[in-house]
Amino acid sequence: MTTMELPRPRTVRLGIWPGIFALIFAAFLYATFMRFTKGLGATTNLSDAFPWGIWIGFDILCGVGLAAGAFTLMATVHLFHIEKFKPIVRPTLLTGYLGYLLVCVGLMYDLGQPWRIWHALIYWNEHSVMFEVAWCVMLYTTVLTLEFSHIVFERLNWKWALNIMHALNTPLVILGVLLSTLHQSSLGTMYLIVPEKLHALWYTPALPLLFYISAIGAGLGMVILESHLSGRALGHELEMNLLEPLGRVMIVVLAIFGVLRLDLLWHAGALPLAFQPVYEGRMFLAEFVIGVLAPILLLSWPRVRRSPVGLVIGATCAVLGFMLYRLNVSITGIERASGTHYVPSWMEMTVSVGLMAIGVAVFGLAVRYLPIFPASKHGSHARGA
Amino acid sequence: MSHALLLDTTLCTGCGACTAACKEQNALPLEIEGRNTAYTWCTVEKRGSTFVRRMCMHCESPTCQSVCPVGAMKKSPEGPVLYDPKKCIGCRYCIQACPFDVPKYQWDRNVPVVAKCVMCQPRLAKGEATACASVCPTGAIRFGDREDLVREAKERIAATPGRYVDHIYGLHEAGGTSVLMLSSVPFGQLGLRTNLPDEPLGKLTWRVLSRVPDIVLMGGTLLYGIYWITKRREHVRRIEGGEGHES
Structure with a gap:
């Protein structure tokens, strides 16, 4: 339990990043002020024809999906007992926890009356997918808080609290996996109710399954990316002996997703739409090539998968393709039926980018002050290519 | 008794009396916006040579009621689909999901609510017809019991062969609606969705949620x-x- 120690304080070369961050943060504060004083109409390009934009499509749908690594790895290590992945559980848990906190904050921007969010606690509608998602996200964020508190208690050296957490561990992890399974898929279920609006390249009764599988793939991609980024920031190298197997698992997950996706389109007779020279066809191809074909091809090549750069590029493709998939479902696929073309306003984009920047900054602080990464760095077998 | 409206687009002359009466009845700002908004709950659109009225269809199993996480939308047994602004958190799922693009949002306000036609619920409670039906000079808007109006619509189609397309819009669309429409041209040409399933859309999500x-x-x-x-x-x-x- 106490193999984790704080990494030695290091001088980190930050370069121009603090300046860029300050600029983003200033714009973010301005957009926040405008959003909560002037309302949604004055700050967003949303309308009655297009009521959900990137705050739903990116902040919520992508945010929740990219945080899926937490439940996947918690299950792998604590339920399936594949314990060699233990060293990367904590950074993944941190990413997941920050992800969900940011989703909750992002939701505050999108809701018309965010101060009423607690209404979901007392006014129930069990027929509403949104109601189920709200409860799952609320409960899962609580689970993540408890799981993460373990790390804080360890830092504070509160033995009694650690003992309680130890006893709660297994039920919490099982609860976390169940809640994640439910709401990751339910984000897809939300779009089952618009068969007349969502383009045939994205509408399928299996949307919940596709959302679930793609979230697992993207969550694993994020584990690789965040290990890479924090490794660079903290000056240690990628744990290739752990991440390379994750790359292999990603191939399988992406392949299942890709085959299922094409199979469903084939059965629905929608596959030819992918090759029509129209906006939707191009966006589908971009999503499928970047998010499925490219990472599978790259990572299947052992030389690429075993090199840190190759692995990171493969994971980046998978994550970007995943984002395209979510944005295509929530925006591209809806546009034609809505009769409008939606482009987010600069303030919408600023809020989304600002929230991400805050997430990265808090991640950087957390790994410095909490026992997230194992202290001693065995020089890893990564370099040779 | 479930109240309903029968809109016969072949009788509508586009005079706009219904829009004006609606605004007065519901104390909405009087300027006419030309399209439905949170402040204009019904309009008459010209499509080709046909005038078609756009308003809440008051579904039998409303999609908005199914999607609302806090249960702010509710179909009342008397017919209207009613909205409780005190519950609404502003997620706008109803706007996104409505197959008839009905609920509208107060985008210009900092404390916004959703707004839409309420089938003049206060008038119904007093036993009166909706404001729009009571002012329509041509009889294009008939108010009554849904079953009676379905019967009447079928009789109108049968009585003058060739006058109407043989379809009552709203009889089965998305599980059926309390607003029924007749037309001489295919409904797709009136800007209405013709790709809706006959079952309530809420069933699509409930199949998974259950x-x-x-x-x-x-x-x-x-x-x-x-x-x-x-x-x-x-x-x-x-x-x-x-x-x-x-x-």
């Missing part, structure tokens, strides 16, 4: 089982191989 208890029970059992077995295996491996051996 499985939640099963997923929790079966998933929980499966996960605990895997935990139990792999823990045992790890335990045995440790005893046999000695501690601390990482492969």
